[in-house]
Amino acid sequence: MSFTLQQGHTPLLISFPHVGTLIPEDQRPRYLPRALQVEDTDWHLDRLYAFAGELGASLLVPRESRYLIDLNRPRENTPMYAGANNTELCPTRFFTGEPLYRDGQAPDDSEIRRRVAHYWQPCCATTPRTATSSTAASRVATSRATTAARRRAGTRCRWRWAGIA
Secondary structure (H helix, E strand, O other), rough: OEEEEEEEOOOOEEEEOOOOEEEEOOOHHHHOOOOOHOOOOOHHHHHHHOOOHHHEEEEEEOOOOOOOOOOOOOOOOOOOOOOOOOOOOOEEOOOOOEEEEEOOOOOHHHHHHHHHHHHHHHHHHHHHHOOOOOOOOEEEOOOOOOHHHHHHHHOOOOOOOOOOO
């Protein structure tokens, strides 16, 4: 598995799609040295919200970096924020706009399909089973607070949030 799941006993799943830091050995040569530092990680967010597991929530924590595949993106790779510069399902740029990959090494369609099958699909398929109830009370929470914080920070993420009021 490319993620850990702490199964809770309440109908709440908290997903931390951007806390993973692993870039598999076979993929590392594709990335620029800066990318291997995984700077756009949501550092320690899973530790910050660990108390939720003690309260009965299920916690879904990926191992791989969002630079490999962003589990918070739709598999169809459609933009999440209209009018903004969006990172892709398999990001090719830092939030600042510079490239993640060495020249000619960004994932092609075949590699993206492989990553979806190997990382995205198994993790995202866990969500319905984990949010234990079929009632309207089931909710899925994600760690979007850090995205809002990045947006407020402005300078580091100027490229990503261009066009957002």
